[in-house]
Amino acid sequence: MSDESSRLEGPLPPAALDDPHLQPLARHPERAQAIAAVAMVVGFLGFIGFGIAYWVTSNSQWQAITLGVGLLALGFGVIAWGKYLMPQGPFVEERHDFHSSEAERDAMTAAITERGGMVVKRRKLLGGLFLLGSTAMGIVLLFPLLRSLGPKPAKDEAATGPTDTSLFDTNWKKGAQLVTVDGREVFADDLEVGGVLTVFPKGFEGSSPDQVILIRLAELGPNDPPYPIAAPGRTEWGVQGYVAYSKLCTHLGCPVGLYQELTQQLVCPCHQSIFNVNSGAIPEFGPAPRPLPQLPITVDSSGLMKANGSFDQAVGPGFWERP
Amino acid sequence: MIDKTIDKSLRWVDDRLGVAKGGRTFLDKIFPDHWSFMLGEIALYSFVVLLATGVFVSLYYVPSAHEIIYHGSYLPLRGQRVSEAYASSVGLSFDVKSGLLMRQAHHWAADIFLGSIAVHMARVFFTGAFRKPRELNWIVGVSMLILGIVNGFLGYSLPDDLVSGTGIRIAYSIIESIPVVGSYLALFVFGGNYPGNGVIIPRFFLLHVLIVPLLIMGLLGAHLGLLVKQKHTQFKGKGKTEHNVVGSPMFPTFMAKTTGFLFMTTAVIFLLGGFAQINPIWQFGQYEPFQISYAVQPDWYMGWLDGALRVMPSWEFVGFGHTIPLEVFLPAVIFPGLIFNILLVWPFIESRHTKDLAYHNLLDRPRDRPKRTAAGAAMLMLLGMTFFASSTDVMANFFALPLKSVLWFFRFAMVISPIVAYFVTYKICNEMRAAEGIGKRKRAVIIERSSTGSYSTVETEPRPGDGHEELEAIPVPAFIDMVPPELATGEGVRRVMR
Numbered sequence: 016m017s018d019e020s021s022r023l024e025g026p027l028p029p030a031a032l033d034d035p036h037l038q039p040l041a042r043h044p045e046r047a048q049a050i051a052a053v054a055m056v057v058g059f060l061g062f063i064g065f066g067i068a069y070w071v072t073s074n075s076q077w078q079a080i081t082l083g084v085g086l087l088a089l090g091f092g093v094i095a096w097g098k099y100l101m102p103q104g105p106f107v108e109e110r111h112d113f114h115s116s117e118a119e120r121d122a123m124t125a126a127i128t129e130r131g132g133m134v135v136k137r138r139k140l141l142g143g144l145f146l147l148g149s150t151a152m153g154i155v156l157l158f159p160l161l162r163s164l165g166p167k168p169a170k171d172e173a174a175t176g177p178t179d180t181s182l183f184d185t186n187w188k189k190g191a192q193l194v195t196v197d198g199r200e201v202f203a204d205d206l207e208v209g210g211v212l213t214v215f216p217k218g219f220e221g222s223s224p225d226q227v228i229l230i231r232l233a234e235l236g237p238n239d240p241p242y243p244i245a246a247p248g249r250t251e252w253g254v255q256g257y258v259a260y261s262k263l264c265t266h267l268g269c270p271v272g273l274y275q276e277l278t279q280q281l282v283c284p285c286h287q288s289i290f291n292v293n294s295g296a297i298p299e300f301g302p303a304p305r306p307l308p309q310l311p312i313t314v315d316s317s318g319l320m321k322a323n324g325s326f327d328q329a330v331g332p333g334f335w336e337r338p
Numbered sequence: 339m340i341d342k343t344i345d346k347s348l349r350w351v352d353d354r355l356g357v358a359k360g361g362r363t364f365l366d367k368i369f370p371d372h373w374s375f376m377l378g379e380i381a382l383y384s385f386v387v388l389l390a391t392g393v394f395v396s397l398y399y400v401p402s403a404h405e406i407i408y409h410g411s412y413l414p415l416r417g418q419r420v421s422e423a424y425a426s427s428v429g430l431s432f433d434v435k436s437g438l439l440m441r442q443a444h445h446w447a448a449d450i451f452l453g454s455i456a457v458h459m460a461r462v463f464f465t466g467a468f469r470k471p472r473e474l475n476w477i478v479g480v481s482m483l484i485l486g487i488v489n490g491f492l493g494y495s496l497p498d499d500l501v502s503g504t505g506i507r508i509a510y511s512i513i514e515s516i517p518v519v520g521s522y523l524a525l526f527v528f529g530g531n532y533p534g535n536g537v538i539i540p541r542f543f544l545l546h547v548l549i550v551p552l553l554i555m556g557l558l559g560a561h562l563g564l565l566v567k568q569k570h571t572q573f574k575g576k577g578k579t580e581h582n583v584v585g586s587p588m589f590p591t592f593m594a595k596t597t598g599f600l601f602m603t604t605a606v607i608f609l610l611g612g613f614a615q616i617n618p619i620w621q622f623g624q625y626e627p628f629q630i631s632y633a634v635q636p637d638w639y640m641g642w643l644d645g646a647l648r649v650m651p652s653w654e655f656v657g658f659g660h661t662i663p664l665e666v667f668l669p670a671v672i673f674p675g676l677i678f679n680i681l682l683v684w685p686f687i688e689s690r691h692t693k694d695l696a697y698h699n700l701l702d703r704p705r706d707r708p709k710r711t712a713a714g715a716a717m718l719m720l721l722g723m724t725f726f727a728s729s730t731d732v733m734a735n736f737f738a739l740p741l742k743s744v745l746w747f748f749r750f751a752m753v754i755s756p757i758v759a760y761f762v763t764y765k766i767c768n769e770m771r772a773a774e775g776i777g778k779r780k781r782a783v784i785i786e787r788s789s790t791g792s793y794s795t796v797e798t799e800p801r802p803g804d805g806h807e808e809l810e811a812i813p814v815p816a817f818i819d820m821v822p823p824e825l826a827t828g829e830g831v832r833r834v835m836r
Contacts, residue, residue: 030815037815058601075439079612082439083605090601097594101586107811108368108583110569110699113471164526165534180531182521196628213628223533223627262628267511267647267666268532269504272630284632285504286648287731287741300742302647302665304654331532332511333654333663334521 036106041099048100054092061085168336182336183329186225187310191216193229193259193320202318203255206231209276213262216322224330226262226270227310229320230292232279237314246295252311257320259310260296263331264288266303281307304333366814369592370572370585374461379596380454383603384447385558391444392547398434399496400426401543403536412620420624423539427497428620443611448490450607452639455483463684463714466702467571470695473685475564480681482557485550487639492546494617494637498539501617503625504634506538508647515666533627573701576808580699584811633732638725645727646673649749677721708767712760719759723752 030037041047064081068074114120135142169179193201193214201214212229219225233242233256242256252258260281262270269285274292280299281290288303290296296307308330311323329337352358369375402422408415410429420428430437459479462468468476491509495502510532514524527541528534569583578584586592610616622631636644646669655662680687688710689695704711726733727748734741770776782798 030812034815035809036812069436073435075436075442075612078436078439079608083609083612086601086605086608090598090605092598093601094595094598097591097598101591101594103591104586104814105577105584105809105811106366106368106587106814107577108366108569108813110581110583112697113568161526165529165537166525168521168525180525182531196626221626221628224531226628266652267508269507269634270628270630272628273632284630284634284731285508286644287745288652298652301745302650302652304652304663304665332514332666333661334514334524335517335519335660335662336521337656337661338659 036104037102039100040103044100047095051092051095051100054088054095058085058087058089058092061088182331182334185326185330186216186219186222187227187322187325188216189322189324191322193217193227193312193322194220196220201229201320203237203257203314203320204318206257208232208234208256209274211274213270213272214259214320224263227259228262228271228274228281229257229259229312230274230281232256232258232292246297246306246309249295249309249311252309252323254312254314254320254323257312258292259312259322260290260292260307261310261326261330263307264303265298265305265307265332266301268331271307362816364566365587365589366816367566367588367592368570368583368585368814369588370570370578370583372573374465375570376599377454377458377461379599380603381451381458382558382562383600384451384454384607385554386600387447387604387607388444388451389551391440391447392551394440395430395437395444396547398426398430398437399423399543401496401540403498403539415620418624421498421539423496423498424619424624427499431620439608439611441611442614442616443608445494445616446610446614447607448486448493449616449638450603450610452483452486452490455479455486456639459483460714460718464702464704464711465571465573466698466707466710468685469698470685470689471568471697472564472571475561475568476685477682478557478561478564480678482554482561483681484678485554485557489546489550489554490637490639492542492550495542496539496546497617497619498625499617499619500622500625500629500631501634502619503627504630505636505640506542506625507532507627512666512670515663516671517660517662517667569699571699571701573703577811578700580697582811583699587814635728635732641726641728642721642724643670643674643728645724645729645748646670648730649724649727649745649752651749677717680717705767705770708764708771711767712764715763716756716760720752720756723748723755727752 039047061081061084065078065085068077068081072078115123166180169181169183194217195201195212195214198217198220200217201212206212206229208231210231214227214229215222215225232253235242235256237255239255241250242253242258246252260271262272264271264283264285266283266286266288269283271281271283271288271290273282273284274280275282279291279293281292281296282288283290283301283303286302288301289299290303290307291299295309298304298306308326308328310326313321313323315321348358400422404422405419406422406425408418408420408425408428410416410425411432412428415428427441430441432438462476462479491505495506495509510524510528513527514520516523525531527538529537570585572578572583572585575584586595623629635641647666650665650669653664653668655664702710704714727745730741730744730748733739734744737744781800784796784798786794786796788794
């Protein structure tokens with residue numbers, strides 16, 4: 016039995032039942048047993064209750080209370096059993112050093128360096144070629160793994176190829192009709208002063224990059240002068256008291272959905288950037304770095320609202336290619 | 339009879355695998371007793387609940403952005419166009435028996451999983467349990483924390499409700515903010531400009547139910563394997579040295595207690611799942627990229643990232659024909675990267691600083707390592723402040739304060755409070771170390787006045803528990819004699835062997 020003797024370090028004196036290490040912690044073991052038993056019975060009843068609750072009701076509170084009580088009580092019973100009625104010791108276990116002997120370490124190092132040195136250092140060409148081949152494999156396997164996932168961004172605002180997506184373009188262009196998400200056309204008398212409406216170019220309802228918030232700032236008719244928006248050079252971008260801005264926050268692209276009529280501010284609920292609608296939607300507060308891009312709009316003879324061009328810059332949050 | 343069966347089957351297995359030697363050692367494995375050692379168990383058991391409830395909910399969840407008309411039993415949604423992901427999540431909640439309980443238990447289990455990891459990690463940090471030889475297990479643990487946060491985010495993004503969709507939108511923009519490669523990565527991950535071509539939900543699903551859980555399970559196996567191999571740390575105490583472990587044995591004592599604890603952890607998760615509503619997606623509604631609701635806060639473990647995004651000033655860099663959205667890139671990429679890297683290499687930072695290369699199996703009291711404790715307090719303060727900063731809007735509303743004041747408070751607090759926490763903690767630790775008899779209960783003293791008017795003091799008996807004499811620790815006996823020890827030498831009596 017040489018195998019056994021390597022681990023078993025000879026006989027130990029037998030532990031007797033009255034050894035204090037084997038005594039339960041409980042001062043009154045019978046009482047502890049009774050408590051654990053009651054808990055386990057409650058646990059059992061809890062599970063039975065869950066079984067019944069499942070069949071008679073679909074109310075999740077009944078299922079949770081029965082299952083919860085079952086688990087809680089059974090768990091309590093087992094813990095009480097373990098804590099108060101099982102040997103608590105203290106018992107001891109020796110630790111052993113993790114590290115091997117110096118000789119074993121040397122042998123391992125030698126096995127790697129010398130055996131490896133024999134084959135690799137002497138056959139540098141093969142080693143180099145294998146490295147070259149596997150590196151090439153690693154790189155080219157990334158192509159399908161990454162490149163197949165999606166289109167790449169188009170380099171600039173130029174026309175996009177079949178595999179490219181422009182982060183600059185939207186579907187807004189001169190003459191695009193403003194419609195609601197349901198496709199309903201928007202007329203110049205649709206909104207009261209202080210009213211807002213989310214609009215899209217006709218045919219692209221619900222499209223994320225195209226979302227625009229249309230705000231009526233003043234009651235102006237077709238023959239009134241344009242509403243004096245403070246942003247220089249943009250007095251003609253609004254019409255009849257209406258202005259339109261991209262609804263994508265320039266911080267992280269959340270929809271800037273809260274309009275405070277009193278202060279004429281748009282608030283992004285995500286990170287509380289605040290844009291002043293009255294002065295070109297410049298950010299007045301919060302982490303957003305840029306104004307919301309403005310969409311030039313106009314009204315045709317039948318009162319239908321249309322885009323009078325597209326955005327003059329990329330909408331939404333910033334990215335590397337943005338000039 | 340049962341003993342014979344066990345003996346016979348063990349022999350069968352041992353003939354083939356040789357399990358008796360290691361198995362016996364495993365049954366004798368000693369678990370030191372301390373309440374703080376069960377924090378990791380909470381993480382382990384909530385992960386078990388996550389797997390079990392996760393299997394249940396994945397039986398009904400449909401990972402598809404394809405739009406259908408909702409026909410389920412939740413009346414307000416009837417006839418609306420919703421994604422299959424959203425419809426199946428609502429269906430799981432209302433039309434599958436026990437579905438709501440399982441879904442909510444799954445969500446609660448995730449929150450508790452990450453919470454217990456955080457607290458467990460704090461325990462390991464403040465007691466110095468990460469020191470040599472356990473640096474590897476610390477790294478494994480931090481990796482699981484990171485993966486847990488990632489999988490939590492992926493998981494709550496799946497129902498395609500308004501709140502989670504907003505989170506996905508923010509994730510897209512964060513990826514997009516990375517200089518040079520950001521827009522490529524964002525388009526690749528989402529299959530197109532946001533919201534992509536409908537691939538994000540199936541992709542998140544695959545990551546959430548297969549890839550990340552596999553990684554976590556692998557790391558969990560390594561975590562427990564290393565724990566068994568390197569054995570537990572223990573606090574200083576009678577008979578406890580760097581070269582032993584003192585406590586109760588794996589079988590039966592620890593096994594009973596930990597099984598009970600598995601049951602109780604599960605109980606708490608299911609009680610929460612049944613009684614504490616979490617993520618009521620039917621109230622949020624289907625995600626539409628142009629809709630949003632007020633008070634959009636992520637799950638708690640993402641709060642510190644959201645808070646960092648809020649307090650960051652709007653410092654976008656524009657120049658040389660390029661834009662670097664520092665207002666996003668710094669708080670959402672660099673900041674967490676920095677925090678996780680500090681956590682990963684902390685054992686090496688500390689050992690380099692202390693020049694301490696010895697093995698450590700006895701734990702520190704936090705006050706005995708004032709610098710480490712102070713550094714930990716500063717880190718907790720920083721993360722705590724960024725966490726609370728994720729609710730600036732709610733706080734401004736609740737306390738009726740201007741949003742601006744709340745934001746500026748957090749901007750200052752984030753910088754100042756960790757520094758204050760460091761020095762205050764450092765001072766407290768040193769004061770505690772200097773105090774005599776700290777941590778020991780003082781005995782009551784009876785003052786007696788004699789008939790002559792003189793006073794004398796009498797110390798009372800130690801309070802129950804204080805004077806408790808601990809036994810000398812012994813190795814776990816395998817055989818327990820049923821006969822008195824003095825007679826147990828005769829032939830036919832089994833001897834205790836180790």
